[in-house]
Structure formats: C-alpha cells, structure tokens
Amino acid sequence: MSLERSHNPSDSAPQADASPLLDVKSLQTFFFTGRGVARAVDGVSFHVDEGEVVGLVGESGCGKSVTALSILRLIPSPPGRIVGGEVWFEGRDLLSLSEGEMQSIRGNHISMIFQEPMTALNPVFRVEDQVMEVIRQHRRVNLGEARERTVELLREVGIPSPEVRMKDYPHQMSGGMRQRVMIAMALACRPRLILADEPTTALDVTIQAQILDLLREARERTATSLLLITHDLGVIAEMAHRVIVMYTGRVVEEASVTELFTTPLHPYTQGLMKSIPGIEAAGAGKRLEAIRGVVPSLYALPPGCKFNTRCPYAFDRCFVEEPWLILPEEGHPVRCWLYRDRDERPAEENQEKTAGSPAPRESRGEAMKEADHV
Numbered sequence: 001m002s003l004e005r006s007h008n009p010s011d012s013a014p015q016a017d018a019s020p021l022l023d024v025k026s027l028q029t030f031f032f033t034g035r036g037v038a039r040a041v042d043g044v045s046f047h048v049d050e051g052e053v054v055g056l057v058g059e060s061g062c063g064k065s066v067t068a069l070s071i072l073r074l075i076p077s078p079p080g081r082i083v084g085g086e087v088w089f090e091g092r093d094l095l096s097l098s099e100g101e102m103q104s105i106r107g108n109h110i111s112m113i114f115q116e117p118m119t120a121l122n123p124v125f126r127v128e129d130q131v132m133e134v135i136r137q138h139r140r141v142n143l144g145e146a147r148e149r150t151v152e153l154l155r156e157v158g159i160p161s162p163e164v165r166m167k168d169y170p171h172q173m174s175g176g177m178r179q180r181v182m183i184a185m186a187l188a189c190r191p192r193l194i195l196a197d198e199p200t201t202a203l204d205v206t207i208q209a210q211i212l213d214l215l216r217e218a219r220e221r222t223a224t225s226l227l228l229i230t231h232d233l234g235v236i237a238e239m240a241h242r243v244i245v246m247y248t249g250r251v252v253e254e255a256s257v258t259e260l261f262t263t264p265l266h267p268y269t270q271g272l273m274k275s276i277p278g279i280e281a282a283g284a285g286k287r288l289e290a291i292r293g294v295v296p297s298l299y300a301l302p303p304g305c306k307f308n309t310r311c312p313y314a315f316d317r318c319f320v321e322e323p324w325l326i327l328p329e330e331g332h333p334v335r336c337w338l339y340r341d342r343d344e345r346p347a348e349e350n351q352e353k354t355a356g357s358p359a360p361r362e363s364r365g366e367a368m369k370e371a372d373h374v
C-alpha cells in the first residue's frame with residue numbers, strides 16, 4: 001500500500017530555481033510576562049535547502065526550540081507571540097496562513113520530533129491510535145489501511161513485532177522505543193521537512209547512536225530535509241551539512257559543518273568547541289575548558305554585544321554597540337566586532353549601520369592579545 005502524497009515532481013527533486021525549502025526571515029518571537037518582555041527570538045534569519053540537514057546549536061535558553069515552535073506556529077499564546085518576520089515554505093509565508101491551513105501543514109508537510117517522547121506522546125492512548133491519528137488526519141484512508149501503514153512505519157523504525165507492540169501504551173515502552181514511535185509519527189505522511197528538537201538528549205549513549213542512525217537512514221531514504229536542534233556538537237558533526245549557532249535569541253555564526261569545526265570564528269562558538277570532552281585531553285589530565293559566566297537573562301540583556309559579559313576578547317565597542325552579522329568569508333557570517341575589518345559585503349550595505357557608531361577606544365588587536373593571557 002502506498003500513502004505517498006501525490007505531489008508534483010518538484011516535491012522530491014531538488015528545486016530547479018534553487019530557492020530554499022524553508023526560508024526564515026527576521027523572525028521575532030517575544031514573551032510578554034509580568035517580569036517584562038523576553039525577546040526569545042530576535043531577528044533570526046536562516047534557510048534550509050531541499051534535502052539538507054541544518055543544525056541549530058547553542059546553550060539552553062538561546063531560542064532554538066522557540067524558533068522551531070514559531071515555524072509551526074505552536075508558541076503558547078499568551079504569553080508568547082510572533083511579533084515580526086516571515087517564514088517561507090513551499091512558496092507561502094506560514095505566518096500569514098489561517099489556522100486551518102496550518103493544520104494541513106503540521107505533521108503533513110512539516111513534522112516535529114520532540115525531545116522527551118514521554119511527554120509528547122499521550123499516555124492514555126495506545127501507540128497504534130496515536131500513529132493512526134496522524135495518518136487519518138492527512139490522508140483519505142480507512143481504518144484497515146491506516147493500521148496497515150502503522151505496522152509498516154513501526155517496522156521501518158526498527159520496532160520488533162510491530163503488530164504486537166503497537167497495542168502498547170507509551171509507558172510500556174523504553175525511552176528508545178518511544179523515540180522510535182515519535183520518528184514513525186514524524187515520517188507518517190512523508191513530510192518534506194522534519195524539525196527535530198533535541199531528539200537524542202533524553203536517551204543513553206548507545207540508544208542515542210541508534211536513533212541518529214535511524215534518523216540518518218530515514219532522511220536519506222525519503223530525501224527529507226532536517227532542521228536538527230541540539231546543544232550537542234558531536235551530534236552536529238555526525239549529521240549536519242550546515243550549522244547555525246544561536247545565542248540569546250540571535251544567530252551569531254553560520255557555516256558549513258567542516259568550516260565551523262575547523263575555523264570557528266565567534267568567541268562563543270570557540271568556547272563551545274573547547275568544552276567538548278576529548279579522549280586526548282582526558283589522557284593528558286587536562287581540565288575541560290568551560291565558557292565563563294552564565295547566559296544573561298532575557299529580561300536583562302546587556303547593551304552592545306550580548307556575549308560581552310562572557311567574552312575573553314571583549315573591547316570597548318562591544319559594550320556600546322551590538323554587532324550585525326559580518327561576512328569575513330563567503331558563506332560564513334559572524335556577529336562579532338573582531339571581524340569588522342574583514343567584512344566582504346559592499347560598503348553601502350553597511351553604511352547605514354556604521355553611521356554614527358562610536359569609534360572603539362581600544363583596538364581589536366589589543367583585546368585579542370590581552371585575551372591570550374586570560
């Protein structure tokens with residue numbers, strides 16, 4: 001039985017005009033609370049191409065999950081609200097669609113895999129009911145066909161004896177099995193894009209590897225694009241083509257996975273890299289380096305660069321003016337004043353932003369030299 005969407009040829013082939021599958025432009029999602037306004041996502045722009053795996057990384061609270069929830073318009077409101085930007089998918093701005101139109105997108109064209117399947121799955125329904133519900137919501141099939149497809153899907157994601165295990169309630173399955181069910185539900189309607197929010201964080205290391213293998217294999221088989229949200233750079237190194245680093249609701253660096261790991265530019269990315277445990281360092285008895293300080297509260301972000309409270313290279317300009325995304329190398333933008341001299345963009349593009357900026361009182365070179373001694 002085939003429940004494949006009867007899409008036009010461009011659904012599965014790389015787009016001829018090379019326009020991205022997902023194009024997020026200047027997205028802003030704020031939370032209006034009694035404590036003030038938390039700008040959880042503030043001007044985020046990025047894209048995902050057809051068949052591409054894009055990693056979204058950063059510490060907890062940097063806006064990764066809110067970005068994914070905003071794409072699917074699942075922000076709890078109140079207190080959250082998408083206050084600006086555009087989310088283009090298959091030629092439509094998702095932020096301008098009706099709720100009914102969004103329901104036909106969620107789980108059908110774009111699916112989401114959540115971090116903790118125990119809370120994402122409904123504990124009072126059997127697994128078969130939950131998978132079948134996704135299929136029946138988006139496909140015209142009878143109960144028998146939906147059940148048959150559920151068995152197929154559970155088998156595809158490696159659940160043994162799917163005809164039997166589909167009768168289980170979520171609590172009767174292990175964490176790894178539950179995550180496999182979530183992946184089966186995400187794949188049920190053969191979406192073009194999957195948003196996977198920390199899909200392996202709640203699992204132990206061996207199960208993590210199995211789930212990553214499964215995701216990789218399923219993605220390759222179905223040519224689905226993947227936005228992989230994680231704080232684990234190891235997962236990114238294994239899975240992603242391109243990486244976007246976020247900090248306090250902003251994109252601070254973007255590069256291909258090879259470039260990011262060989263030449264991280266932003267001091268925050270460099271800090272993340274240094275904090276990865278390595279076998280050699282452990283053998284040499286070296287202490288693991290940590291990024292000093294903590295992520296500032298979204299209710300009290302510092303003026304200037306939002307990383308200035310933790311950055312070993314911070315100099316005067318960093319405390320008064322927030323950097324824009326500078327382009328020192330093609331395809332590798334970075335939000336840091338250290339690279340201002342190397343910005344390759346035409347001068348007129350930066351003119352407006354540069355006008356009126358205070359001149360740095362301390363040079364970039366001096367700041368870097370000093371930092372080497374920190």
Ligand code: SF4
Pocket residue numbers: 266267268305306307308311312313314315318323335336337338
């Ligand atoms: Fe550090 Fe300044 Fe760059 Fe921000 S702009 S990351 S504070 S050097």
